[in-house]
Amino acid sequence: MLIEAENLSKTYTLRKKTGRLKRERTTVEAVRDLNLSVAEGELLGYIGPNGAGKSTSIKMFTGILSPSGGSLRVAGLEPIRERKQLARQIGVVFGQRTTLWWDLPLRDSFALLHRMYAIPDERYAENLKRYVDLLGLDDLLDTPVRQLSLGQRMRGDLTAALLHDPSILYLDEPTIGLDVTSKAVVREFLAELNRERGTTIVLTTHDLDDIERLCRRVVVIDHGTVAYDGRLAALRARIATDRTLIVDLARPAAPVEVPNATVTRVDGPRQWLAFPADANAAELIAAVASRYEVLDVSIRETDIEDVIRELYSS
Amino acid sequence: MTLIVYALVVRQTFRRFLTYRAAILGAVLANTVFGAVKAFIVTAVWRQRSVIGGYDLPDILTYTFVAQALIGPMSLLTNNLDIPARVRSGDIGTDLFRPVDFQGYWLSVDLGRAAFALLGRSLVPFAVGALLFRLRVPADPRVWAAFAVALTLGVLVSFSVRYLAAMSAFWLLDEKGVTGFVNMMTTFLGGLTVPLILFPGWLGEVARALPWASVVLVPVNVFLGKLSGAALAGAYAFEAAWAVALLALGRLVTARARQRVVVQGG
Numbered sequence: 055m056l057i058e059a060e061n062l063s064k065t066y067t068l069r070k071k072t073g074r075l076k077r078e079r080t081t082v083e084a085v086r087d088l089n090l091s092v093a094e095g096e097l098l099g100y101i102g103p104n105g106a107g108k109s110t111s112i113k114m115f116t117g118i119l120s121p122s123g124g125s126l127r128v129a130g131l132e133p134i135r136e137r138k139q140l141a142r143q144i145g146v147v148f149g150q151r152t153t154l155w156w157d158l159p160l161r162d163s164f165a166l167l168h169r170m171y172a173i174p175d176e177r178y179a180e181n182l183k184r185y186v187d188l189l190g191l192d193d194l195l196d197t198p199v200r201q202l203s204l205g206q207r208m209r210g211d212l213t214a215a216l217l218h219d220p221s222i223l224y225l226d227e228p229t230i231g232l233d234v235t236s237k238a239v240v241r242e243f244l245a246e247l248n249r250e251r252g253t254t255i256v257l258t259t260h261d262l263d264d265i266e267r268l269c270r271r272v273v274v275i276d277h278g279t280v281a282y283d284g285r286l287a288a289l290r291a292r293i294a295t296d297r298t299l300i301v302d303l304a305r306p307a308a309p310v311e312v313p314n315a316t317v318t319r320v321d322g323p324r325q326w327l328a329f330p331a332d333a334n335a336a337e338l339i340a341a342v343a344s345r346y347e348v349l350d351v352s353i354r355e356t357d358i359e360d361v362i363r364e365l366y367s368s
Numbered sequence: 369m370t371l372i373v374y375a376l377v378v379r380q381t382f383r384r385f386l387t388y389r390a391a392i393l394g395a396v397l398a399n400t401v402f403g404a405v406k407a408f409i410v411t412a413v414w415r416q417r418s419v420i421g422g423y424d425l426p427d428i429l430t431y432t433f434v435a436q437a438l439i440g441p442m443s444l445l446t447n448n449l450d451i452p453a454r455v456r457s458g459d460i461g462t463d464l465f466r467p468v469d470f471q472g473y474w475l476s477v478d479l480g481r482a483a484f485a486l487l488g489r490s491l492v493p494f495a496v497g498a499l500l501f502r503l504r505v506p507a508d509p510r511v512w513a514a515f516a517v518a519l520t521l522g523v524l525v526s527f528s529v530r531y532l533a534a535m536s537a538f539w540l541l542d543e544k545g546v547t548g549f550v551n552m553m554t555t556f557l558g559g560l561t562v563p564l565i566l567f568p569g570w571l572g573e574v575a576r577a578l579p580w581a582s583v584v585l586v587p588v589n590v591f592l593g594k595l596s597g598a599a600l601a602g603a604y605a606f607e608a609a610w611a612v613a614l615l616a617l618g619r620l621v622t623a624r625a626r627q628r629v630v631v632q633g634g
Contacts, residue, residue: 113461116465117465118461118464118465120626120627137465137467138467138468139467141465141466141467142467144465146462146465148461148462151457151458151459151462153462155380155384157384157387157388158380158383158384162380162383165376165380166373166376166377166380169372169373169376170373170466170467170468171467172467198387
């Protein structure tokens with residue numbers, strides 16, 4: 055196991071002013087009894103609502119934060135005690151901030167990392183060429199990071215995180231703010247990295263397209279602990295969310311009454327009908343059309359977003 | 369072997385500052401003009417008495433322009449470390465997971481900054497001072513070498529004090545009170561406003577024993593050739609002792625900061 059967390063927890067103590075001089079101590083359990091094992095070569099979706107404890111747990115995995123309880127081993131190391139050895143095993147990419155040096159050209163940032171991670175010269179040259187070719191950074195190497203577009207910067211950050219051949223790559227919102235093309239480039243690159251090099255990837259994102267396209271296993275974190283851990287397909291099946299039929303009637307009407315469906319929303323002539331995922335949509339449309347004058351219909355399939363929302367609220 | 373990293377950080381920081389050449393012009397102009405103003409004032413004072421605190425007029429004029437030249441390298445007016453801003457933005461996380469020593473990294477950054485400031489901000493104010501006023505510029509290369517050593521030790525002391533102030537950002541939501549206070553102490557006790565040799569009685573004794581004596585007074589005394597032999601060794605030992613003590617304290621604070629780091633953002 056590359057990441058092995060047992061009953062991992064992290065509590066913060068906050069002091070809040072309650073009076074002129076009085077201060078109240080409150081403890082916040084950001085992570086509690088988190089159990090997780092990640093095997094080599096996995097591409098794991100690590101998701102959850104804001105403030106659920108995702109970042110806190112990742113900060114513990116990377117050796118930035120010390121756990122308050124439980125045990126944790128990453129790549130066979132104890133993150134805090136063996137932080138420097140661990141650092142050579144991991145790569146980190148944040149979508150919202152860069153790990154590169156703002157006013158240095160990409161080339162110089164990479165050169166600094168070459169020494170920082172003590173990467174052997176040959177391997178460095180090989181990796182640099184590989185990622186520069188793969189991510190199309192050739193013409194950008196002499197551009198200072200501050201002049202790069204978000205998509206270009208992200209490609210630079212990905213390269214920076216991989217030059218030392220980390221066995222684990224943590225990605226925090228790697229596609230945030232990117233346009234469709236750049237998103238596709240990043241996703242394709244990650245899939246290939248995982249497939250070809252066997253790099254274990256832990257992906258945190260709010261973009262569920264990322265998860266759908268990349269991850270077979272999903273871990274949902276909520277209230278500081280694991281709320282779901284399993285395959286994406288099983289997650290979707292576990293919460294049998296209805297499909298939705300959207301009908302545009304010729305004129306506004308009272309909620310449509312048909313078997314096997316219930317109206318969830320009415321907006322003028324448009325109505326939303328929820329129906330079970332395994333029911334026959336054609337029959338339902340026929341039933342509606344036989345009783346009302348229908349101008350248009352469309353069906354919305356359950357997407358992962360609904361599933362997650364359902365899971366969070368339960 | 370690992371020293372290469374830190375040397376590279378020094379060099380890259382130097383290059384980073386090269387990008388901001390235009391900003392340097394304003395600082396150079398201000399340091400030069402204020403140098404001239406201060407030179408007129410001390411000239412007026414030294415007219416009353418020819419020697420004060422062991423300094424004659426050329427000594428104090430030299431002190432004035434060396435001090436002006438050191439504003440940049442010794443960072444006498446500002447904290448100049450990015451640590452608080454990075455704590456606030458959460459970028460500090462990046463610095464914390466790198467396989468390098470945190471304090472060593474920031475020391476290297478500061479050495480690169482100081483080296484750049486020495487070339488970019490110090491030469492012009494001093495050269496202008498030397499042209500307009502009668503300064504005591506050492507002719508002996510050994511004095512210059514001794515000055516370089518005192519200067520380097522001074523930068524270490526200056527860094528270690530500012531580092532402690534900047535690290536307070538790990539504990540305080542707004543560290544500006546602390547850094548501002550330390551900046552004031554540096555400006556005053558470093559002898560930029562009033563030369564330390566003018567501090568009377570016990571105030572002078574205390575001021576000359578504090579770490580800030582390392583940033584201007586000691587290097588200037590070396591520059592003026594007032595220290596040699598055992599006295600020079602003693603001055604080095606004074607600077608080095610403060611540097612070692614404060615850097616060690618900085619290490620302690622760094623370890624504590626790691627324990628309590630709460631990087632911003634969920």
